[in-house]
Amino acid sequence: MISNHETRLYLAAHPVAYPLVRLLARLGPVVRVPGLGVVVNDAAVARAVLTDDRFRKDGPGSPGDLWTPVLGPSVLLNMEGEAHLALRRKLAPLFAPASVDPLVRDVLNEPLADLSRRLADGETVDLVDSMRLMAGAVIGRLIGLEEVGEKAARELFADGERVVSMVSLRSRRLADRQVAVARAVLDRIGDIASAAYHRGGETTVMGRMRSLGLSEAEARGAAGAFFLTGTETVATFVPRLVALLHDHGTSEFDLDTAIDEAMRFTTPTPVMLRSVAAPGRVGRVQVRPGDRVVIVTHNCARAYGPFDPARKHPAEVRHLWFGAGPHFCIGYPLAQAEIRAVAEVVLRHRPRIVARRAARRVLIPTYAQLWIAHAR
Ligand code: HEM
Structure with missing residues (x-):
């Protein structure tokens, strides 16, 4: 039942690719697939690749190929080495729990008080819609908007979705037309960030970037990267978490353990890419410069069995869905804070699911609608 709903989400999002991806898991921990790359299906091997600097995010076939034309060359997710480390060191405090929890x-x-009131009043609520609004509002504040009303939050979310939807599991580069549309969206984000950067001050993320000595261009680039990576990932996850817990039927669980387990089971970013910079091995497969490594986080994580909200994760797979090594998700504390805040409120109502519909042809599998109501 539980797996069926999650499988349906993946199939609605990727009707052709998903069955093939799952098939690859049966071929072994590491397998070379012509035209695709060296595919990793094993958590320990994935971790070894992610913590080895021969596997980079700025070479051919890496995410840099996809995002540098849109975001510029220096936005963490397409950087390596000293420059990457230096920027991470500057930005990390901005994402510490002490910074993101109050935000x-x-x-x-x-919005949460409103959501709770509606549920308590017996209303049926589309959690997908509520989450889009809330994730849009959080990212709006992060990139520098002082006040993020409902309209602005929805527009931000829709803008992000428009850019992310240009990417498919097979994308290696964006077409010129797509780059132009994405740049227009990110210019708007950059302008919001620039304004906050110039206002300065210690209470906003952009203001703090300025006092940390980041240039305006770096702050604009970082805002674009946060916007693209930190909106849909969180928004799509929460309805899946609530649905998984509902379908599992348990009401006794530790929320943080359940969130980790739902992350493992759903893997909001199902794949991570690396470009090989020096000869070596991935598991037993020999690789050479220019090869592409496709870490199928989803296969790595699913090897540990069905959804069980009490499951503790062994070291090799722990938090792999947020990456590992130098590129480990910098937004992890923000994502956790956001997810926990919403889940605490929604789950207090012991929601029942009234109706649900899978989203079709999207990059991150999710519900298009998840109508929930307070338990009777
Ligand atoms: C459910 C939520 C999220 C998931 C599953 C997720 C997942 C990931 C993963 C897997 C990576 C590493 C990719 C790789 O190594 O190739 C990553 C990196 C990153 N994430 Fe997240 N993320 C989430 C939320 C966020 C949020 C809320 C933000 C910020 C607002 C964010 C910002 C970033 C950035 C900037 C990077 C690049 C870091 C670097 O390359 O040094 N993410 N994320």
Whole structure:
């Protein structure tokens, strides 16, 4: 039942690719697939690749190929080495729980009170729609908007979706037309970030970037990267978490353990890419410069069995869905704070699912609608 719903989400998102990806898992921990790359289906091997600097994010076939034309050359997710480390060191404090917890509380306080009131009043609520609004509001504040009303939050979310939807599991580069559309969206994000950067001050992320000595271009680039990576990932996950817990039927669980397990089972970013910079081995497969490594996080994570909200994860797979090594998700504390804040409120209502519909042909599998109501 549980797996069926999640499988349906993956099949609705990737009707052709998903069955093939799952088939690859049966071929072994590492397998070379002509035209695709060296595919990794094993958590320990994935971790070894992610923590080895011969496997990079700025070479041919890496995410850099996809995003550099849109975001510029220096936005963490397409950087390596000293420059990457230096920028991470500067940005990391901005994402520490002490920074992001108050931001999330402040932005979500009202929307969550409203959501809770509606559920308590017996209303049926589309959690997908609510989550888009809340994720849009959080990212709006992060990139520098002082006030993020409902309209602005929805527009931000839709803008992000428009850019992310240009990418498929097979994309290696964006077409010129797509780059132009994405740049127009990211210019708007950059302008919001620039304005906040110039206002300065210690209370906004962009203001703090300025006092940390980041250039305006770096702050604009970082805002674009946060916007693209930190909106849909969180928004799509929460309805899946709530649905998984509902379908599992348990009401006794530790929320943090359940969130980790739902992350493992859903893997919101199902794949990570690397470009090989020096000869070596991935598992037993010999690789050479220019090869592409496709870490199928989804296969690595699914090897550990069905969804069980009490499951503790062994070291090799722990948090792999947020990456590992130098590129480990910098937004992890923000994602956790946001997910926990919403889940705590929604799950208090012990929601029942009234109706659900899978989203079709999207990059991150999810519900198009998840209508929930307070338990009777
Ligand atoms: C459910 C939520 C999220 C998931 C599953 C997720 C997943 C990931 C993964 C797997 C990576 C590493 C990719 C790789 O090594 O190739 C990553 C990196 C990154 N994430 Fe997240 N992420 C989430 C939320 C966020 C949020 C909320 C933000 C910020 C607002 C964010 C910003 C970033 C950035 C900037 C990087 C690049 C870091 C670097 O290359 O040094 N993410 N994320």
